[in-house]
Amino acid sequence: xxxxxxxxxxxxxxxxxxxxxxxxxxxxxxxxxxxxxxxxxxxxxxxxxxxxxxxxxxxxxxxxxxxxxxxxxxxxxxxxxxxxxxxxxxxxxxxxxxxxxxxxxxxxxxxxxxxxxxxxxxxxxxxxxxxxxxxxxxxxxxxxxxxxxx
Amino acid sequence: xxxxxxxxxxxxxxxxxxxxxxxxxxxxxxxxxxxxxxxxxxxxxxxxxxxxxxxxxxxxxxxxxxxxxxxxxxxxxxxxxxxxxxxxxxxxxxxxxxxxxxxxxxxxxxxxxxxxxxxxxxxxxxxxx
Numbered sequence: 001x002x003x004x005x006x007x008x009x010x011x012x013x014x015x016x017x018x019x020x021x022x023x024x025x026x027x028x029x030x031x032x033x034x035x036x037x038x039x040x041x042x043x044x045x046x047x048x049x050x051x052x053x054x055x056x057x058x059x060x061x062x063x064x065x066x067x068x069x070x071x072x073x074x075x076x077x078x079x080x081x082x083x084x085x086x087x088x089x090x091x092x093x094x095x096x097x098x099x100x101x102x103x104x105x106x107x108x109x110x111x112x113x114x115x116x117x118x119x120x121x122x123x124x125x126x127x128x129x130x131x132x133x134x135x136x137x138x139x140x141x142x143x144x145x146x147x148x149x150x
Numbered sequence: 151x152x153x154x155x156x157x158x159x160x161x162x163x164x165x166x167x168x169x170x171x172x173x174x175x176x177x178x179x180x181x182x183x184x185x186x187x188x189x190x191x192x193x194x195x196x197x198x199x200x201x202x203x204x205x206x207x208x209x210x211x212x213x214x215x216x217x218x219x220x221x222x223x224x225x226x227x228x229x230x231x232x233x234x235x236x237x238x239x240x241x242x243x244x245x246x247x248x249x250x251x252x253x254x255x256x257x258x259x260x261x262x263x264x265x266x267x268x269x270x271x272x273x274x275x276x277x278x279x
Contacts, residue, residue: 001243001244001245002245005245008245009176009245012173012174012175012176012177013174013176013177015171015174016170016174016177019169019170019171019174020166020169020170024166025165025166025169027159027162027163027166027184028163028166028167028170028177028180028181028184029166031177031180031181031184032177035176035177035180035242055244055245057239057240057243057244057245057246058239058243059210059238059239059243060210065239065240065244072239072240072244072246074239081243083243113207116184117184117187117205117207118151119151119155119159
């Protein structure tokens with residue numbers, strides 16, 4: 001996807017997070033942070049010219065929907081937006097900042113299945129850990145956006 | 151998870167979904183997917199198709215054999231969840247116009263999934279009494 005579209009999605013996910021209570025609405029608050037953070041990683045990878053900023057949207061690793069005359073169709077494609085950090089893995093070397101973003105997202109992702117699909121007890125500490133990792137990821141994206149403008 | 155745990159989780163996600171503005175299309179589609187998956191799992195446990203320790207995560211991650219087996223248990227429920235999941239590449243991970251209509255469609259499908267899953271639960275509980 002294009003960087004501008006990733007940024008628009010981040011805005012909408014952050015608006016959702018602001019409408020939700022992190023503890024009471026944990027599942028959707030968490031899911032918004034996770035997908036928003038993934039958009040940030042994808043935008044950073046585009047800015048670093050590691051993955052292409054284009055109209056191609058992943059449905060699973062290696063399969064992307066691309067525009068055609070009838071709308072969109074799935075095609076096989078190796079490089080593009082990641083669905084989650086590690087899906088698919090980025091084989092090219094990445095900067096330390098992007099590595100830190102990916103590491104922050106891995107911290108968030110660790111809570112995905114236990115907390116949204118399983119019955120792990122949600123706590124203020126889990127919220128705090130996710131919020132901290134999310135803030136770090138976004139701060140690093142802002143840094144890269146600024147660097148890209150200069 | 152047990153059917154009751156899935157039901158509780160699905161209803162909790164739906165309560166959160168109700169707090170979201172219509173233009174927040176990505177998370178509304180994701181919410182429909184997450185809650186719909188819990189309803190499908192509750193229904194599959196009630197139908198005896200899956201044990202509580204065996205949950206579906208996404209229909210597209212099932213093997214073809216498993217997809218067919220669960221569709222034999224309840225084809226409509228599996229198909230409706232798959233329909234929500236199919237909205238994700240273009241409207242959650244893509245920027246294709248029509249996101250709000252897609253989110254409305256996902257929420258309508260979720261309502262139908264909930265209704266069918268609740269009906270199955272009522273039938274299953276009646277059989278136990």
